Amino acid sequence: MLVLVALPMVMRNPYYLGIMVFMGIYSLITIGLSLLMGYAGQISLGHAAFFATGAYTSGILTTKAHLSPLPAFLAAIVLTACIAFLIGIPTLRLKGHYLAMATLGFGQIVYVALNASVDFTGGPSGFGEIPRIALGNLVVESQLARYCLVWALVVIVLLFSLNLIHSRVGRALRSIHSSELAANAMGVNTSKYKIQVFVLSAIYASIAGSLYAHFVTFISPGSFDLEFSILLVTMVVVGGMANVWGALLGTVLLTLLPEFLRGFKDYDILIYGSTLLLIMIFMPEGLFGLVKKLRSVRGRM
Amino acid sequence: MEPILEAINLSKRFGGLVAVSDVSLKVETGEIKAIIGPNGAGKTTIFNAITGVDPPTAGEIRFKGQKLNGLKPYEIASQGISRTFQNVELFDNMSVLENVMVGRHPRTFSGLLSAVFHLPKAIAEEKAIRDDAMERLAFVGLSSSAQELASKLPFGQQRVLELARAWATDPELLLLDEPAAGLNSHEATVLADLILKIREKGTTILLVEHDMELVMDISDEIIVLNYGKKIAEGKPEEIQDNQEVIKAYLGEDFKGR
Ligand SMILES: Nc1ncnc2c1ncn2[C@@H]1O[C@H](COP(=O)(O)OP(=O)(O)OP(=O)(O)O)[C@@H](O)[C@H]1O
Ligand SMILES: [Mg+2]
Numbered sequence: 001m002l003v004l005v006a007l008p009m010v011m012r013n014p015y016y017l018g019i020m021v022f023m024g025i026y027s028l029i030t031i032g033l034s035l036l037m038g039y040a041g042q043i044s045l046g047h048a049a050f051f052a053t054g055a056y057t058s059g060i061l062t063t064k065a066h067l068s069p070l071p072a073f074l075a076a077i078v079l080t081a082c083i084a085f086l087i088g089i090p091t092l093r094l095k096g097h098y099l100a101m102a103t104l105g106f107g108q109i110v111y112v113a114l115n116a117s118v119d120f121t122g123g124p125s126g127f128g129e130i131p132r133i134a135l136g137n138l139v140v141e142s143q144l145a146r147y148c149l150v151w152a153l154v155v156i157v158l159l160f161s162l163n164l165i166h167s168r169v170g171r172a173l174r175s176i177h178s179s180e181l182a183a184n185a186m187g188v189n190t191s192k193y194k195i196q197v198f199v200l201s202a203i204y205a206s207i208a209g210s211l212y213a214h215f216v217t218f219i220s221p222g223s224f225d226l227e228f229s230i231l232l233v234t235m236v237v238v239g240g241m242a243n244v245w246g247a248l249l250g251t252v253l254l255t256l257l258p259e260f261l262r263g264f265k266d267y268d269i270l271i272y273g274s275t276l277l278l279i280m281i282f283m284p285e286g287l288f289g290l291v292k293k294l295r296s297v298r299g300r301m
Numbered sequence: 302m303e304p305i306l307e308a309i310n311l312s313k314r315f316g317g318l319v320a321v322s323d324v325s326l327k328v329e330t331g332e333i334k335a336i337i338g339p340n341g342a343g344k345t346t347i348f349n350a351i352t353g354v355d356p357p358t359a360g361e362i363r364f365k366g367q368k369l370n371g372l373k374p375y376e377i378a379s380q381g382i383s384r385t386f387q388n389v390e391l392f393d394n395m396s397v398l399e400n401v402m403v404g405r406h407p408r409t410f411s412g413l414l415s416a417v418f419h420l421p422k423a424i425a426e427e428k429a430i431r432d433d434a435m436e437r438l439a440f441v442g443l444s445s446s447a448q449e450l451a452s453k454l455p456f457g458q459q460r461v462l463e464l465a466r467a468w469a470t471d472p473e474l475l476l477l478d479e480p481a482a483g484l485n486s487h488e489a490t491v492l493a494d495l496i497l498k499i500r501e502k503g504t505t506i507l508l509v510e511h512d513m514e515l516v517m518d519i520s521d522e523i524i525v526l527n528y529g530k531k532i533a534e535g536k537p538e539e540i541q542d543n544q545e546v547i548k549a550y551l552g553e554d555f556k557g558r
Contacts, residue, residue: 160417160418161417163416163417163418163419164413164416164417167416167423167427168405168406168409168411168416168426168427168430169412169413169416170416171395171399171402171403171406172403172406174392174394174395174399175392175395175403177394178391178392178393178394178395179390179391179392179393181354181386181390182386182391182392183375183392183403184354184373184374184375184378185352185354185374185378185383185384185386185390185467186378186383186403186404186406186407186466186467186470187375187378187379187406187407187470188375188403188406189373189375193413196413197413200413200417
């Protein structure tokens with residue numbers, strides 16, 4: 001928390017602040033994904049598409065329908081939630097990883113649709129002139145303002161998620177993960193909670209998408225491809241899915257790593273890949289697993 | 302009075318194997334009824350049929366006069382039937398207390414939204430759940446292990462914890478699948494006591510168990526299964542003297558004890 005407030009004071013460089021803004025946007029999505037993966041035990045390979053739904057709904061409603069950002073933002077949330085619900089109902093009732101397949105398909109459909117419907121979305125070249133967010137007279141234009149807005153939202157979403165984890169529903173979700181047989185015997189409606197968490201995680205992605213659209217003011221399908229969906233899942237896995245803090249750690253690492261590796265020219269992909277590989281081999285519980293171990297070692301000393 | 306549970310002509314086939322064949326049984330409110338029989342007789346299969354885990358191939362199951370067939374396991378649990386498992390099924394990665402707290406699930410209501418927004422209603426309910434679970438732990442003698450991971454408990458206490466968790470749902474009917482398996486004789490006595498105390502508080506109990514001393518001690522009625530068929534039914538004394546039961550399961554040694 002303190003780090004969040006202090007950071008922009010020492011780091012005035014807008015380039016670095018810009019990176020921090022993106023880190024915040026990604027965090028909004030990965031926190032939700034970690035709830036889905038770590039607590040409901042399901043994987044989504046289509047969260048880029050929910051991110052896109054948020055971005056395009058906000059973008060189109062504010063430019064073409066001249067709505068102000070807030071109602072557009074809420075409309076995006078409602079639309080995304082409905083889509084996620086419709087995908088979740090048939091797939092999360094079944095055992096197994098049908099959600100991963102369905103979301104993979106959904107992601108591809110959205111990607112193709114964004115490219116194809118040129119009149120509506122501008123097709124492959126996208127569309128711009130999306131208005132900025134204004135709070136009264138205060139227009140969110142500088143990197144500092146964006147930084148404050150996005151990280152305020154991250155904190156809120158994080159609090160919501162921690163509330164959820166430490167509740168009756170959170171306990172039910174963890175029980176499903178531990179023994180679905182016993183959870184059922186305790187009256188836990190497993191598919192209901194899986195669907196709810198999936199919808200919640202899609203809503204988080206939609207919020208991130210709306211922010212993204214208003215921040216960069218120009219969107220095109222390239223930002224919402226399968227690669228991005230996979231990057232999001234990787235962030236959660238690398239950070240450690242057993243915990244929302246892990247998702248945050250993973251997001252920080254995988255946002256900063258490419259920046260650090262810029263100096264290595266052609267070797268950057270190699271180093272990036274091997275870092276991921278090493279983390280997965282030596283820390284199967286992700287970075288957060290390591291933090292936990294270090295803490296318990298220090299506790300013993 | 303109407304029986305709390307009634308199974309009518311229950312059958313269960315696994316491919317060519319008939320695990321349960323045309324078994325009818327009634328459990329009266331307030332009694333402790335035991336199902337005994339050799340390994341593979343179909344006892345667990347009957348539990349799985351009643352709780353909807355593995356529905357029967359034929360036959361009807363009624364709970365307080367209502368048909369249970371076709372309901373999902375969580376719906377059956379919410380109606381007031383709880384159970385334990387032959388191979389202990391605890392939530393290993395959760396604390397002892399949290400395990401029992403999950404048991405309060407079907408008797409509480411807070412949903413996702415009230416949790417996310419931390420509404421006062423949810424906070425109050427959460428406290429009630431915790432207090433209730435602590436009371437149950439005290440009742441079964443596990444208070445001191447409340448914060449430990451369930452998987453860290455000694456096996457005997459894991460059985461007790463599973464019983465406490467099932468009982469925390471305030472079931473009208475509690476199904477116990479070999480609760481004393483793996484316990485030493487002292488632990489088994491403590492467990493038998495606990496089962497009697499839970500019955501006192503108004504829960505009907507259907508019990509599967511191989512520990513004959515325990516079964517004969519606490520049961521009001523016994524049903525004997527062999528190769529999926531019911532071969533006898535009656536009071537413990539009657540069952541001990543039944544020639545067919547002695548031949549199929551109890552053995553000559555048991556007679557006249
Ligand atoms: N899911 C299954 N698929 C195939 N066969 C099964 C299945 N479950 C049980 N059986 C078979 O059905 C028969 C009855 O099994 P069940 O588990 O009900 O016996 P049991 O009376 O509980 O025995 P035990 O005292 O050993 O627990 C056995 O022959 C068993 O192998
Ligand atoms: Mg059995």
